[in-house]
Amino acid sequence: MENRSFYNEILTEHNIHPEFKHDLADADIVLEGVNPSCGDDIFLKLKLDGDVIADGAFVGDGCAISQASADIMLGMILGKKKEEALKMGETFLKMIQGEATEEEIDSLEEASALRDIAHMPARVKCAVLGWRTLKEALCPEEKAQS
Amino acid sequence: MTNILRKDFPLLGNVSIAYLDNAATAQRPQCVIDAEAEFYRKHNANPLRGLYPLSVEATGVYEDAREAVRAFIGAKSTEEIIFTRNTTESLNLVAYSYGLSRVKAGDEVLVSIMEHHSDLLPWQMVCKQTGAQLKFMECEPDGRLDLKKVEQLLTDKTKIVAIAQVSNVLGREYPVREIAEMAHKKGAVIVVDGAQSTPHMAVDVQALDADFFAFSGHKVYGPMGIGVLYGKKALLETMPPFLTGGEMIESVTREGATYAELPHKFEAGTVNAAGAAGLHAALECVQRIGFDKIHERELALTTRAMEAMRRMEHIHILGSDDPAEHTGIVTFTVDGVHPHDISEILASDGVAIRAGHHCAQPLLKHLGFSSTARASFAFYNTEEEADRLIDSLKTLRERMGYGK
Numbered sequence: 001m002e003n004r005s006f007y008n009e010i011l012t013e014h015n016i017h018p019e020f021k022h023d024l025a026d027a028d029i030v031l032e033g034v035n036p037s038c039g040d041d042i043f044l045k046l047k048l049d050g051d052v053i054a055d056g057a058f059v060g061d062g063c064a065i066s067q068a069s070a071d072i073m074l075g076m077i078l079g080k081k082k083e084e085a086l087k088m089g090e091t092f093l094k095m096i097q098g099e100a101t102e103e104e105i106d107s108l109e110e111a112s113a114l115r116d117i118a119h120m121p122a123r124v125k126c127a128v129l130g131w132r133t134l135k136e137a138l139c140p141e142e143k144a145q146s
Numbered sequence: 147m148t149n150i151l152r153k154d155f156p157l158l159g160n161v162s163i164a165y166l167d168n169a170a171t172a173q174r175p176q177c178v179i180d181a182e183a184e185f186y187r188k189h190n191a192n193p194l195r196g197l198y199p200l201s202v203e204a205t206g207v208y209e210d211a212r213e214a215v216r217a218f219i220g221a222k223s224t225e226e227i228i229f230t231r232n233t234t235e236s237l238n239l240v241a242y243s244y245g246l247s248r249v250k251a252g253d254e255v256l257v258s259i260m261e262h263h264s265d266l267l268p269w270q271m272v273c274k275q276t277g278a279q280l281k282f283m284e285c286e287p288d289g290r291l292d293l294k295k296v297e298q299l300l301t302d303k304t305k306i307v308a309i310a311q312v313s314n315v316l317g318r319e320y321p322v323r324e325i326a327e328m329a330h331k332k333g334a335v336i337v338v339d340g341a342q343s344t345p346h347m348a349v350d351v352q353a354l355d356a357d358f359f360a361f362s363g364h365k366v367y368g369p370m371g372i373g374v375l376y377g378k379k380a381l382l383e384t385m386p387p388f389l390t391g392g393e394m395i396e397s398v399t400r401e402g403a404t405y406a407e408l409p410h411k412f413e414a415g416t417v418n419a420a421g422a423a424g425l426h427a428a429l430e431c432v433q434r435i436g437f438d439k440i441h442e443r444e445l446a447l448t449t450r451a452m453e454a455m456r457r458m459e460h461i462h463i464l465g466s467d468d469p470a471e472h473t474g475i476v477t478f479t480v481d482g483v484h485p486h487d488i489s490e491i492l493a494s495d496g497v498a499i500r501a502g503h504h505c506a507q508p509l510l511k512h513l514g515f516s517s518t519a520r521a522s523f524a525f526y527n528t529e530e531e532a533d534r535l536i537d538s539l540k541t542l543r544e545r546m547g548y549g550k
Contacts, residue, residue, distance in 0.1 A: 007491070012547025016482070038486055038502060039517050061516070063484035064546065123490070 010113035014068035024057040033133030040066040070130030164531035169522035181427035185420040211422035220350035225408040234264040236360030236375035241268030251277030289316040311343035316465035317475030368428035372421030389414035495538040
């Protein structure tokens with residue numbers, strides 16, 4: 001029953017009772033992120049104060065992994081500088097690809113609850129949807145290359 | 147009575163999962179695997195080309211398969227049986243050849259909202275290219291089709307009516323014969339997607355009065371990569387080729403070509419003779435078991451699953467309440483649990499089901515869903531496998547963090 005541990009309490013809690021899944025009326029940036037093959041669909045909403053992510057939220061629907069991952073992400077990036085948030089995203093991606101060190105995984109705090117995705121190739125795109133959308137929202141000029 | 151011929155399906159013995167995704171593709175019995183290999187081991191040459199005995203033999207194997215298909219679906223002549231790769235290719239053949247040459251601006255093409263994307267996108271293409279209008283037969287909330295409404299949608303402008311005999315989401319069978327009669331009265335042809343019906347019920351294309359009927363080998367226990375298009379001879383004869391090239395010609399000059407007779411006109415290029423041999427074996431296997439037995443087993447399993455699922459308050463089954471109207475397909479949702487998570491948890495319990503939109507997004511939208519889970523049974527499934535599905539569903543919500 002490996003899934004009993006995979007869908008752990010951190011993940012299910014963020015899925016059922018998300019803290020940041022709501023509208024953000026005065027957002028500066030609103031960007032949709034979609035996984036066409038499985039239908040995960042979120043709108044990431046960010047409010048910036050200079051270089052700092054002052055506020056953020058998301059709406060949308062999708063599987064527990066995509067929704068919990070986006071919720072966890074927002075909890076981590078609020079109040080952080082853009083480059084700090086992007087750095088976390090890179091570390092998260094490394095973890096999902098099974099290439100992160102234990103130290104790096106620890107630095108991801110709650111997001112480390114998704115480390116087992118590294119062994120579930122079909123669900124990688126669910127886990128990274130929020131982070132991918134964040135990168136596109138903060139670095140729109142890089143979107144064409146990614 | 148359980149496990150009829152189950153031992154003849156090698157994969158079922160080689161893996162420990164309960165395979166409940168039969169509507170996506172079935173498993174193949176040993177006789178199908180052998181027939182395909184046998185072709186390459188003993189009869190392989192390019193069929194329909196060489197004049198030497200081995201090629202004649204390969205042609206014989208291929209054409210025997212065509213005769214088996216003809217008999218299986220009750221066609222008048224083997225000239226009406228065209229081998230394709232799958233249902234999708236069969237439907238595209240009709241759309242590109244018949245559709246584009248017969249449909250004009252201002253005409254109408256009528257499809258059902260229940261169609262698999264492969265019986266929708268070709269008609270969207272025909273309508274876009276010709277300027278015809280695409281209209282939809284919409285089902286009732288339980289998936290039923292109101293024939294009075296269908297009749298009202300048919301006009302003198304309707305040129306093509308396309309419908310699945312059995313929905314791949316709801317498992318419901320649609321009254322193809324009645325719709326064919328209504329379509330013919332208006333001078334339209336009816337194109338039937340038989341991908342989900344052919345594995346479960348005896349099909350008689352003449353009794354249905356279908357003008358075109360498409361199905362896939364791989365859903366009826368045959369190999370992947372071989373499919374069938376049946377078309378009435380009078381229609382096929384007047385249709386332009388779909389693909390051109392080798393094997394579909396009579397003679398070629400610098401300027402042009404005359405095409406081969408039916409059915410070869412529609413089989414350009416080297417054919418999948420080994421696949422046809424495998425399909426031949428599959429159809430024989432189905433006939434040996436018999437549709438009565440297949441139906442009885444699939445209904446028993448569907449009933450067992452549906453009755454248990456109906457007792458779980460958070461589960462909702464799409465379509466009819468009557469298991470006999472599901473053709474082995476049980477599509478469902480679980481409150482608060484996304485279908486991909488349902489599938490993931492079932493997989494960890496050794497149960498393989500499908501999750502997503504099942505290539506029928508307009509139907510799900512029409513019924514108010516974006517994504518669902520689907521378990522689909524074949525005759526070789528067992529009660530234990532149905533119970534494994536049920537047991538896993540019982541603990542699903544708890545495992546997703548909801549209280550008991």
